[in-house]
Amino acid sequence: MRRKNLTPGKDTARQPAKTRESRLLSPHAAALNSPTTHAAALLAGKQTADQREENADLRQATAELRQVTADLRQATADLRQESADRRQEAADQSEDAAQAKVQPGAITEAHLREANERLVVATIRAHTMTEAAENASAEMSYMAQHDFLTGLPNRALLRERLAQSIALGQRHGKRVALMYLDLDHFKHINDSLGHAVGDQLLQSAATRLQACLSRRSDTVSRQGGDEFVVLLAEVEAVQDAAVTAEKLLTVMAAPHLIGAHRLHVTLSIGISLYPDDGQDAETMIKNADTAMYHAKKNGRGTYRMFTSDMNEHAVARRSGEESLHQALEQHGLVLHYQPKVNLQTGAITGAEALVRLRQGDQPLVYPSTFVNVAENCGLIVPLGKWVLSEACRQTAEWLQAGLDIGQIAVNVSAVEFHGAGFLAGVRAVLDDTGLAPCRLELEMTESGLMQDTAPTSEILRGLKTLGVQIAIDDFGTGYSSLSYLRSFPIDTLKIDQSFVKDIDDGSEEKAIVSAIIAMGKSLKLHVIAEGIETPQQLAFLQAHHCAEGQGYYFNRPLPAEKFAALLKTT
């Protein structure tokens, strides 16, 4: 905490007169050209509005702000010193003049007047400098506690006010509510319209949040990025926080008019209460963040009150994230290969690479346990890259050793597929490993492909130009839309194992499976059945001329050496 101020709320005493939050927040332009940011630009000599627009990297901005603060501190100290020196200098001169006066003939009245005038001028200058130093100091402490983009209180000030609210709540037996807010899919706005528009949207969001709160004791702060925290310092009942959350969701949902754009954005909100969910600022912030994560998981555009079982999930999630980090850094990942088989001849036609996580002597961990974690903590891209390059490297090695594996299939998540540089990454892996592109098949789910269909088409076409094959995984469980089958350059349909599993006893599943096989045939697509476990399932698929299959009936996924041994014997 940087300042001691025991009055929570939007008190004006702690802010320089020209730079109050309300003035910073009104129109967007005001935030961009606010006196505070202007003063910062003048004082720093470099933080101009243009630069800020270009520089959306919060860490960079924070570093610059720290530098400005340090410079201002130095300038203030220098000014104070200079002011003291001048006062001393003037006083010395005045004393010299007085002494000269007592030596007869050494001084005239003119000398005395001149010395006095110089003393007055020096005193005025000293006052001016002191005032400038005080203004700079007030400006500096305001900047240390406020967000440069929106003018809202920043993380430090929020923590200070929260701690004060908790102390007051404790004294008066009152509740305090903390709401952690995160804009949904804000990254898309930045990516599609640029950071300048993203910045204006953040300002617009800040203005609306601020306008929603009527009590002086409430605080809206920006934590950084697209995250805001609302502090309700005087909450009578738990329901009050829920009502405010509903209000914030509604207010945010109206279109934001940014330049020529009408932007729609929703919020995910997590709420924690004092004393119910935390006794200190740290715990309340952590728990509100955890509840916000659950709001995201529950479809976004909604709020969740913190519950203690969320913590168990959070602990499990954090430990999952840690294991995954470690596995990526310390070679803790391994690939297993499940053979794909020609259902008429029984010959191996390829394999699907499936990732496993090794944790000491423990049994291997399956992707169903950690892929979600990887997606949520941003590790899915490095994880996917590792799987792709290891599968290609191993396949190239087998081919060089004379083992004809056929094609290697690798799963690709929607996050990876739509991430920057996916196509270039695939090309680089093929170049590095020397694997012929026609040996690689990328498997994507329908839902992954259906996000942003225009860019999807472009990436798929790029992959086809490279010579890579494309398969739709879990076919039948998603959109199963005929139009995308026609418009996307797809090679293979993989019938989801849930249909194959129920072939034995469900007539509906039989109908679905045979329909997919027939449709695949007429669209000239390759069809593979997943999850074959029984001779009856195999017989049904053979009878309907399904070309290929995979499943425990043939083989479980095998470690590389066992798969190589299997290839040698067939």
Ligand SMILES: Nc1nc2c(ncn2[C@@H]2O[C@H](COP(=O)(O)OP(=O)(O)OP(=O)(O)O)[C@@H](O)[C@H]2O)c(=O)[nH]1
């Ligand atoms: N324009 C702008 N963008 C920022 C600023 N600070 C951070 N960001 C971006 O804000 C985005 C935050 O994205 P996330 O919250 O991780 O993801 P999201 O797209 O909102 O998705 P969900 O939170 O999962 O709904 C990132 O792309 C950051 O680069 C800023 O000051 N200005």
